[in-house]
Every structure is written in C-alpha cells, then in structure tokens.
Amino acid sequence: MFESFDATMLARMQFAFTVSFHIIFPAFSIGLASYLAVLEALWLWKKDEVYLELFNFWKTIFAVTFGMGVVSGIVMSYQFGTNWSVFADKAGPIIGPLMGYEVLTAFFLEAGFLGVMLFGLNRVGPRLHFFATTMVAIGTLISATWILSANSWMQTPAGFAMNGAGQFMPVDWWAIIFNPSFPYRLVHMVLAAYLTTAFVVGACGAWHLLRQTAPRRARTMFSMAMWMAAIVAPIQILAGDQHGLNTLEHQPAKVMGMEGHFESHPDGAPLVLFGIPNSAEKRIDYAIEVPKLGSLILKHDLDAPLAGLDTVPAELHPPIAVIFWSFRIMVGIGLAMLGIGLWSLWCRYRGTLDSDLWLHRAAVLMGPAGFVAVLAGWVTTEVGRQPYTVYGHLLTANSVAPIEAPAVSASLLAFIIVYFFVFGAGTFYILRLMARLPRDTMPELDEGPIRAAGVAHGPASATSHGAHHGL
Amino acid sequence: MDFDLPLIWAAIIAFAVLAYVVLDGFDLGVGILFPLFPEKHDRDVMMNSVAPVWDGNETWLVLGGGGLMAVFPLAYATVLPALYAPIIAMLIGLIFRGVAFEYRWRTKRAEFLWNWAFAGGSMLAAFAQGIALGALVQGIPVENRAYAGSWWDWLTPFSIVTGIAIVVGYALLGATWLVMKTHGDLADRARTIALRCCFATVGAMGVVSLWTPFLEPVYLQRWFGWPTAIFSVIVPLLVLGCLYLLIKGIRDRYDAQPFVAALGLFLLGYIGIGISFYPYMVPPSLTIWEAAAPPESLAFLLAGALVLVPIVLAYTGYAYWVFRGKVDPEEGYH
Numbered sequence: 133m134f135e136s137f138d139a140t141m142l143a144r145m146q147f148a149f150t151v152s153f154h155i156i157f158p159a160f161s162i163g164l165a166s167y168l169a170v171l172e173a174l175w176l177w178k179k180d181e182v183y184l185e186l187f188n189f190w191k192t193i194f195a196v197t198f199g200m201g202v203v204s205g206i207v208m209s210y211q212f213g214t215n216w217s218v219f220a221d222k223a224g225p226i227i228g229p230l231m232g233y234e235v236l237t238a239f240f241l242e243a244g245f246l247g248v249m250l251f252g253l254n255r256v257g258p259r260l261h262f263f264a265t266t267m268v269a270i271g272t273l274i275s276a277t278w279i280l281s282a283n284s285w286m287q288t289p290a291g292f293a294m295n296g297a298g299q300f301m302p303v304d305w306w307a308i309i310f311n312p313s314f315p316y317r318l319v320h321m322v323l324a325a326y327l328t329t330a331f332v333v334g335a336c337g338a339w340h341l342l343r344q345t346a347p348r349r350a351r352t353m354f355s356m357a358m359w360m361a362a363i364v365a366p367i368q369i370l371a372g373d374q375h376g377l378n379t380l381e382h383q384p385a386k387v388m389g390m391e392g393h394f395e396s397h398p399d400g401a402p403l404v405l406f407g408i409p410n411s412a413e414k415r416i417d418y419a420i421e422v423p424k425l426g427s428l429i430l431k432h433d434l435d436a437p438l439a440g441l442d443t444v445p446a447e448l449h450p451p452i453a454v455i456f457w458s459f460r461i462m463v464g465i466g467l468a469m470l471g472i473g474l475w476s477l478w479c480r481y482r483g484t485l486d487s488d489l490w491l492h493r494a495a496v497l498m499g500p501a502g503f504v505a506v507l508a509g510w511v512t513t514e515v516g517r518q519p520y521t522v523y524g525h526l527l528t529a530n531s532v533a534p535i536e537a538p539a540v541s542a543s544l545l546a547f548i549i550v551y552f553f554v555f556g557a558g559t560f561y562i563l564r565l566m567a568r569l570p571r572d573t574m575p576e577l578d579e580g581p582i583r584a585a586g587v588a589h590g591p592a593s594a595t596s597h598g599a600h601h602g603l
Numbered sequence: 604m605d606f607d608l609p610l611i612w613a614a615i616i617a618f619a620v621l622a623y624v625v626l627d628g629f630d631l632g633v634g635i636l637f638p639l640f641p642e643k644h645d646r647d648v649m650m651n652s653v654a655p656v657w658d659g660n661e662t663w664l665v666l667g668g669g670g671l672m673a674v675f676p677l678a679y680a681t682v683l684p685a686l687y688a689p690i691i692a693m694l695i696g697l698i699f700r701g702v703a704f705e706y707r708w709r710t711k712r713a714e715f716l717w718n719w720a721f722a723g724g725s726m727l728a729a730f731a732q733g734i735a736l737g738a739l740v741q742g743i744p745v746e747n748r749a750y751a752g753s754w755w756d757w758l759t760p761f762s763i764v765t766g767i768a769i770v771v772g773y774a775l776l777g778a779t780w781l782v783m784k785t786h787g788d789l790a791d792r793a794r795t796i797a798l799r800c801c802f803a804t805v806g807a808m809g810v811v812s813l814w815t816p817f818l819e820p821v822y823l824q825r826w827f828g829w830p831t832a833i834f835s836v837i838v839p840l841l842v843l844g845c846l847y848l849l850i851k852g853i854r855d856r857y858d859a860q861p862f863v864a865a866l867g868l869f870l871l872g873y874i875g876i877g878i879s880f881y882p883y884m885v886p887p888s889l890t891i892w893e894a895a896a897p898p899e900s901l902a903f904l905l906a907g908a909l910v911l912v913p914i915v916l917a918y919t920g921y922a923y924w925v926f927r928g929k930v931d932p933e934e935g936y937h
C-alpha cells in the first residue's frame with residue numbers, strides 16, 4: 133500500500149486531514165451562533181436572566197470554537213495553492229469568485245461583529261449587541277451557503293465551458309451557484325450543524341442534570357436541545373433522502389459504492405444493511421440484505437431497476453469500502469438521533485424530561501455523535517467524488533501541484549503534530565468550560581467543595597433554588 | 604465602455620494586501636513585543652488591546668488569498684508552490700498565535716505555554732511573510748503555467764533581510780499601537796521600543812530599497828530611468844517626513860501620531876514595491892494581464908466587491924470605533 137504514497141496521495145491525505153479538522157468547527161459554530169442569537173432574543177423578550185446566563189456560558193465556548201475555526205480555515209484557503217495549484221489554475225475562475233464572495237459577505241461580517249459580540253455588551257447596549265450576535269449568526273449561514281455552492285459545483289458542475297488552457301470558464305453564474313446538487317447539500321449541512329450543536333448542548337445539559345449542578349440552567353438548555361433533536365432529526369432524514377435521490381441522478385457511481393451494489397439489479401435492488409465490501413471480488417461478503425428496500429429508498433418504487441458498479445469502468449470507481457462504511461456510520465447516527473428525539477418527546481409527554489436518568493445518560497453519550505456523523509457524511513461525499521476533483525471533468529491526479537513528495541510529507545507531518553497539540557488543547561478547554569457550569573445561586577460556592585459548605589444535593593435543593601428564581 | 608478589469612483587480616488585491624499588512628501588522632507586532640513585557644498585567648492589557656479586532660484584521664489575508672485565486676488564478680497557482688515552505692510556516696505561526704487569544708485566558712498552569720505560542724507564532728508568521736515578500740521580489744520563474752524553480756529558491760540572503768525587516772516593522776506598528784492604546788508605564792516603555800524600532804525599520808527599508816534595483820534589470824530601469832526616477836526621489840523624501848513625524852510624536856508624547864506615521868512608513872514601502880513590480884503580478888514571469896482570470900470571473904466578483912468592500916470598511920470602522928480609546932485594564936469578558 134505504501135508504494136502509492138506519491139505526492140498526489142500525500143496531498144490528498146493532507147487535504148483530508150486538514151479539512152476534517154476544519155469542518156468540526158464550522159459544524160459547531162454555525163449551530164452555536166444561531167443558538168446564541170435565540171438565547172439573546174429570549175433574554176430581551178422575556179427578561180429572564182437564565183437566558184443571559186446561558187448566553188454568556190455558550191458565548192465563551194463559541195469564542196474558543198470560532199478561534200479554532202478561523203485558524204484552521206486560513207490553512208484551507210491557502211492549501212488550494214500550495215498542494216492543488218493545477219486545480220487552482222483550472223477551476224480558480226469559478227471556485228475563486230465563490231470563495232471571494234464568501235470572504236466579502238460572510239467572513240468579514242462574522243469577524244467584524246464578533247468583537248462587539250464578545251466584548252461589547254457594556255459598550256453598545258443590549259439592542260446593538262443583539263444586532264451584532266445576529267450578524268455573526270447570519271454570517272455563519274452565508275459562509276455555509278457559498279462554500280456549499282463551491283463544493284456542490286465540484287460534485288455537479290454546471291454553467292461552464294472549457295478554454296484552450298484547460299481552464300473552466302464561467303458561462304452562467306446562476307447555473308454555477310445554483311448547480312443541481314447545491315440546495316440539497318446546503319440544507320443537509322445546515323441541518324447537520326444544528327443537530328450537532330443540539331446534541332452538544334443537550335449532552336452538556338444532561339451532564340449537569342445528572343450531577344445536579346445549576347438545575348435551572350441545565351434544564352433549560354437540555355429542553356431546548358431536545359426540542360431541536362425531536363424536530364430537526366426527522367427533517368434531516370427526509371433531506372438526506374432527497375439528497376440521495378439527487379446524488380443517484382448526478383453521481384450514480386457514488387451511490388452504487390455507498391449502497392454496496394457491485395452488480396446491477398434489473399428488477400428491484402435490495403438494501404444492504406451490513407457486510408464487508410470486497411472490491412477485488414466485486415461483491416459484498418457476509419451481506420445482510422433486505423430485498424427490494426434499496427429500490428424503494430432510492431427510486432421510491434419496490435421493483436425499479438438499479439444499475440450497479442458493473443456499468444462503470446473500474447478506473448472510475450470511488451474507493452468502495454470507505455464510502456460504504458462512512459455512509460452507514462452517518463445513517464446509523466442519524467437514526468440514533470431520531471431515537472433520542474422521539475424518546476425526549478415521550479418523556480416530555482409523561483413529564484419526566486428532567487428526571488429520566490437513562491435519557492440523560494444517553495444524551496451525554498450522544499454528545500459527540502454529531503461530529504462523527506458530519507465527518508462520516510463529508511467522507512462519503514468527498515471520497516465518493518473520486519477519482520475526480522471536478523466530477524466528470526478534472527481528475528484528482530491531474531489537479532495536484534508540482535510539489536515533490538518530501539515537501540508534502542514534511543508539511544503533512546507538521547500539520548498533524550500542530551493540529552493534535554493545538555486543537556487537542558482547545559477541546560480540553562471547551563470540555564472544562566462545559567463542566568464548569570456555575571450554579572444558579574450562591575456564586576461564592578462556585579470554586580469550593582459544595583458538600584463541605586453544607587449545601588445538600590438532590591431534588592430538595594434544586595427545588596429551593598428554583599423557587600428562589602420564581603420558577 | 605472599456606474597463607481594464609485586470610488592472611482594477613490588481614489595485615483591489617493590492618489594497619487588500621496593504622490592509623492586511625497594516626492591520627494584522629500591528630496585532631502581530633503586539634505578539635512580537637510580548638517577550639519585552641514580562642509582567643502578566645502588561646500582557647493582559649496588550650492582548651486585550653487587539654482581542655476584539657485581530658480576527659477582522661486577519662480576514663484581509665483570507666481575502667488576499669481567496670481573491671488572488673479568483674482573479675489571478677495563475678499567479679496564485681505559481682506563487683504558492685514557489686513559496687511552499689514559508690507559506691506553511693506562516694500558517695502554523697498564525698494557528699498558534701490565533702488560538703492563544705482564547706486559550707491564554709482558560710488556564711493558569713499553562714499560561715506560559717500560550718504566551719510562547721502568541722509571541723513565537725507572531726514572530727514566525729511575520730518572518731515567513733517577510734521571506735515570502737523577499738522571494739516574490741527577487742522573482743519566480745514560471746513555465747507552462749506552473750512554477751519552474753526548485754524548492755529552496757525562496758531562501759536567499761535578500762529574503763532573510765526582508766524577513767527581518769518585516770519583523771522589525773511589525774514590532775514598530777505594535778509599539779506605536781500600544782502607545783496609542785495604553786496608559787502609564789506600559790505606554791512609556793512602548794515609546795522607548797517604538798523609537799528603537801523606527802530607526803531599525805527605516806534602516807531595513809534602506810537596505811532592501813538599495814538592494815532591490817539590482818535584483819532585476821527592470822527594477823533598476825524603473826528606479827533610475829526617466830521619468831519614473833521622479834519616484835525614487837519623492838519616496839525617500841516622504842519616508843524622511845514620516846520618520847520626523849514619528850520621532851516628534853514619540854518625543855512630544857502624542858497618542859495617535861506615532862501610529863499614523865508608522866502606517867505612513869509602511870504605505871511608502873508598499874508603494875515602493877509597487878513601483879518596482881508594475882506591470883508584473885509574478886515578476887519577472889507573469890504580467891497582470893497574463894495572470895488574470897477570464898473577464899466573466901473578474902466582472903462577476905467586481906460587481907460584488909464594489910458594493911461589499913465599502914460596507915465591510917464601514918462596519919470594520921464601526922467595530923474599531925466601539926473599542927476606541929485606551930484599554931481599560933479592568934475590562935474584558937474573561
């Protein structure tokens with residue numbers, strides 16, 4: 133396997149590594165920015181301090197996340213040039229302006245108002261401050277819009293012509309921006325970001341409910357997060373289904389790989405639940421299948437024929453095993469999220485949302501699930517695009533910079549060391565911030581051992597704190 | 604109507620890079636000066652003086668990179684491989700100093716670590732940017748739409764001098780920024796440092812300016828041939844004027860004048876490079892027009908830039924206005 137570690141492979145590894153780290157932060161900050169705007173709006177509207185306290189708590193976590201997103205994002209904006217310069221030259225006239233608009237409409241907006249949001253409440257007053265928070269939230273969504281448009285264009289290119297130098301020339305910007313897969317990807321990603329954030333917030337709330345610290349704040353954030361899960365998880369599954377149909381139409385080989393269909397099925401394809409893809413023998417070993425369900429999901433018809441990878445030349449197959457597994461991880465987590473959402477509705481109906489320990493434990497366990505699902509989803513779509521950078525038009529092997537392998541491997545090694553150190557520390561600080569949710573009352577006890585100070589744990593103290601706040 | 608779109612875009616990119624250099628220049632400079640201020644309290648104030656704005660400052664770098672790919676893709680695709688090592692070093696420096704803004708407040712035990720990350724990252728980023736500038740000025744060979752040099756071409760005595768010059772220059776911007784934004788003892792020490800840095804900066808500018816014309820015949824022609832030689836008289840005179848205002852501003856204890864004069868020095872140095880470069884995008888290989896994207900791309904992004912850049916400048920100005928005046932040591936969200 134190591135003989136394939138040429139400059140192209142190393143550049144791909146470097147891109148995969150840096151972009152995987154990077155996507156974690158936007159996935160969290162898109163959702164968190166909207167959550168902060170909602171919290172501040174609720175505070176201004178209901179004049180209830182608990183929302184301001186939650187706002188300040190998550191604001192600090194947002195700041196750390198956003199900082200990591202910015203620095204890992206700068207790496208991305210230069211990597212097209214350092215490692216993928218032929219791609220930059222050829223696709224730059226189309227991808228470049230989309231990213232240019234991202235900077236002009238989103239990055240400056242976020243960065244300009246971030247300082248006011250983090251430091252400015254006392255300087256500008258609550259209304260202007262809320263405006264700044266809203267601008268940051270809108271900025272993250274605009275950013276997602278442009279970057280998903282650029283990525284979608286690489287998956288389903290449209291609105292272009294080729295010139296003599298082999299460059300993609302824009303012909304119709306409307307067709308480029310609103311390329312065939314863009315709306316599906318944008319919706320799928322933004323919902324994923326919201327779900328990811330909901331499960332982090334929910335895990336944090338559940339953790340504090342289990343530990344019975346700051347019960348009111350923990351209850352509020354847990355309840356908000358569970359509403360989000362219950363409402364968004366089913367919508368996300370619908371959106372994912374629609375996205376799958378779109379991918380089948382435009383990138384059939386990707387779907388064949390995801391679903392594990394090495395062979396064509398003329399009269400209804402099964403759904404492969406599990407199995408081990410065997411690319412050499414072109415079959416799925418130990419497959420557990422449900423007959424006809426594949427056609428039902430992908431064509432919404434039990435008997436619809438489905439083409440398999442046997443209709444695609446082998447050199448144009450994406451790496452099957454990778455996308456077969458990453459797709460199953462994503463879908464599995466999505467279904468688990470749906471389960472938690474429904475469970476929370478049931479508990480809410482029975483009035484046990486704040487007391488169902490097993491729901492709280494499950495929510496804590498599911499805290500990082502969104503990140504895993506987002507990564508798995510991106511692996512599915514990006515690896516599934518192979519062997520192309522611009523699907524059907526520009527091969528990955530023809531996109532790479534004329535950089536020698538030692539230079540790429542040295543920089544890859546440097547990024548790995550730096551990223552694990554820097555973002556490992558950041559994750560540690562964020563987890564510690566989450567664990568230190570201050571108590572509603574008696575701030576003097578924040579740092580000290582609470583039992584020693586004579587404050588009893590348990591429902592009694594929670595109730596008295598709640599009563600104190602007029603619950 | 605016949606607009607020279609590549610030329611307009613060259614001007615916009617030049618503006619974005621200048622905005623980056625002066626804005627991130629002073630906040631990188633604050634990081635570079637960190638080792639000279641060992642007191643925790645001073646360091647807290649220094650960091651808080653740039654914390655609300657550094658992120659916006661760095662966005663200009665993303666505009667420079669992303670914008671270059673959009674409007675001069677061939678320049679982007681040839682310059683970045685040529686400057687591979689300095690670019691990677693710069694990115695790693697920016698990672699360390701960028702996260703330090705948040706991490707440093709989250710730990711007592713490891714605070715020293717993030718002090719180092721902030722100072723070291725700022726120095727590394729500044730030095731790498733200076734090296735990259737020097738390597739670009741000394742020329743990048745291009746053949747068949749690709750970089751045609753070897754992997755260590757960027758490392759020369761000239762590029763090391765430009766690297767040092769940028770570190771010293773950013774330190775000057777940082778010191779004059781601190782003079783403007785802080786009180787008392789901290790501001791006084793910043794004045795002393797600013798004074799030293801301004802002589803070092805002008806000295807470095809002098810060395811680089813005298814060296815540059817001999818790197819490429821076209822630069823020599825530009826600086827000593829008629830009529831462009833007019834600039835080689837005017838620019839140094841203006842540099843001396845800025846130097847005078849800078850020293851006088853420090854001596855007379857003005858708050859803003861030293862910073863503005865330091866910005867003036869940077870502007871003049873930048874104009875000097877521009878005079879040498881024109882009409883090249885990647886000297887001596889690609890002109891502005893050879894490196895430009897197709898007109899459809901240039902026009903599409905220009906339509907947005909003409910509307911959006913003024914808006915960006917307006918709210919960036921507002922953000923600076925919100926945090927105007929001296930830093931209150933007691934303030935901060937931490």
